[in-house]
Amino acid sequence: MQNSLDRLFEGLSISLRDSVLPALSDDFAQAQLSAAIEILGNLATRVSWREDQFEQVARIAEQTVQQVLISHPEFESLLPTAVEGAAIDRRDSALARLSSTVRILSALPGEHEAVEACRTAASELLAVEIDLLRTGMYRP
């Protein structure tokens, strides 16, 4: 998921209120949509992302980075700084560090084992995301 929860709630409410609601001619449908917009507004003040999922992603990514750093400690200075604090920040930091590790390794010869470790982690991270996905778009 690329977007923030705040922005998703905001955009959902604005689009439904300004673009969809005026296009509805049925009274009952209008009432249903108005209620949905109100519920969205009330969800926005009460929910947050699942931290357990962020922790899982951060763990997979950072463990792989640390594995590579054992044989290449010099990479640490080339990577984005590991962030402490909120789970979402640690997730973003760990993903950026793993991505940078891939970039560095891909420019070096003979690093097949380390590259493969990153690839395995990247696939695992995708599996986490796919497990959460609810859409039929592009389904084979």
Next chain:
Amino acid sequence: MSAAGPLPEAEVERLAAWLGDRLGFHRPHIVELRRHSEGFSWQTYTGLVVDDTARDRSWGFAVRRQPEDGLLAPYDIEAQFNLHTSLTQSPIPVPQLLDLEKSAEVLGMPFYAMERVEGEVPVQWNAHDHSALLDPSDRSRIGHKFIEIMAMIHTHPVEQTGLAPADGSPPAIAAIDHWEQFIDESIRVDIPLLRVAIAWCRNHLVDSERVTLCHGDYRIGNFMVADRDIVAILDWELAHAGDPVEDLAWAALPLFRGRSPLMSHLLPIDEALQLYQSFSGQKVNSEALHFWTVLGLIKAAAPHLRAASAFEGGKTNDLRLAAMGHQVSHILRVLNSLI
């Protein structure tokens, strides 16, 4: 914006005057104006301009307006117009051009106008709304034409298009660099699998040793059909000088197969490749096809990331763009199976 139409009334009036000037209409006005909402980049409007002083004088038009901040920015409308001009002098079916407006005085952004082509644009995800592709014989017939035109594009003199050929380095390297930079500029939450795929491409470079005009987005959804034939190839905004295998691989991406095994929901892929070889005289290397399939998926993922980024920045509340932020995972799943 007028509640009655897809453009503000003042813009409609200015557009009518602009078209009338070029067509020699004395009192032009526009009817049947419609905005086409299929894409997320160039804005397309079609309509009919009528001369009120001679009711039998009318002209169906299509206008392509440069977006203020589309998903594939930056834009160069003059380059698009020059390319289109070059194509109108070839056997490749494209709409005839009217003129280019480089200023923002008429529609708020530069645009160019062309003839309105009558027909329908089949799409892969809603084939039941498009009868032209329901019949297998239609699919095969249109598929043959689809490949024949692709081969024509790849033999069109690229130096006549105004598109700069690559600077001597293989097109594959230029394409990887371009899409990696595009992703760097668009991504909000990094995706290691995309980085692994880019690294894979850099380690599996191919060079088919041909640099040709490439459409860049050649697939179902970007051509118009009428009377069981392709009457126009649309959406040239990603056209460039590159490796022609890129277009073949792109047209065959799983995204464009409409849950079928068919290239762009038209032809079995092996048959399409054989046809391409017979039309172009060029054998398609399977390694090159694989490479460009992987890079094609990276390229397909990139605008999804920019869409989510545009939504996050508040530039738009179009929910389709927000949805693209998680739909990208479907593309990544295919990518993961190929590297």
